[in-house]
Amino acid sequence: MTTRPLREAPRDLPSIIKLEDSLKLTHFTADDAFSLGLNIRQRLRALSSNSAVVSISHANSQNLLFHATSRPGVQPDNDIWVARKRKTVHRWGVSTWFMSNKFKGDEAEFARKYALGTGPEAGSYAIHGGGVPVRVKGVEGIVAVVVVSGLKQEEDHMVVVEALEEFVRQEGGLDKKRSVEGEDPVVLDA
Template structure:
């Protein structure tokens, strides 16, 4: 993971997400991305993190693993909250956080979340998976356990590596 870079602004985050549209996404692809993510996390940090990849329309779980021992049930709560944000708004949880300036109260008020506000997270780590020619989101990849910008960036880097291997983006 690239260290010491400035945190990107919302337009570049959204552009990056759109550029990572894949030519395909299968259960085997999810496994490959998940294993790669777990390895990236192990190389990045001694802190434990969760990797979760599930289909968007059915909640069908395709991959779930921890990078190291020490995960708490709270990590799975964060996974669910980040995932729900991606599914509802169609952008990464990090992008939504930047869009709202990190202000959870403003987020809850703007979208009239009321008592359900706690079901959503505007913290980095939830990223949509899009496929060329398919309307909407196909799956959601979530990482939870590191700093929110790291949770987001490690998913982006894993998707970039996968897309590069498929030849859908240039090196």
């Protein structure tokens, strides 16, 4: 497995959308989710001695397809962040990194824009990187949500993006020129 650092996450909205659009899969099954989850977990272990959570769920339900920690030491708070990131991706259909950059990390402005108020509803969403939609070509909307929580938000985001790039490339559908900065996506061993 490669241990090179993650690429820098794009911060401008058009680049984020372009990157997310390049991650459309030809299929996504429970077996695919398991394989993707294992690859992300391995990459998290190679990247950091910190503990993180990786969670993959269906978009049309809360059914978990994969949920694991990278190392011992995860706190209950990590699962709260996972739920908040997942809920954001479900509602808006874009990554939490996109939402973070759209609102420049301003949670109050985010809550105001979407009339979330200041009560519990406002706190049930997170605009911190790490929640990424899974799309399948020819299917409208998202089919699953991948969430990582435990590292810096841009790292949470990019570990998912790079794993999805590898998944797409293994399917034979990723044009290497479409990846950020023209670099080859990271190769993860199964």
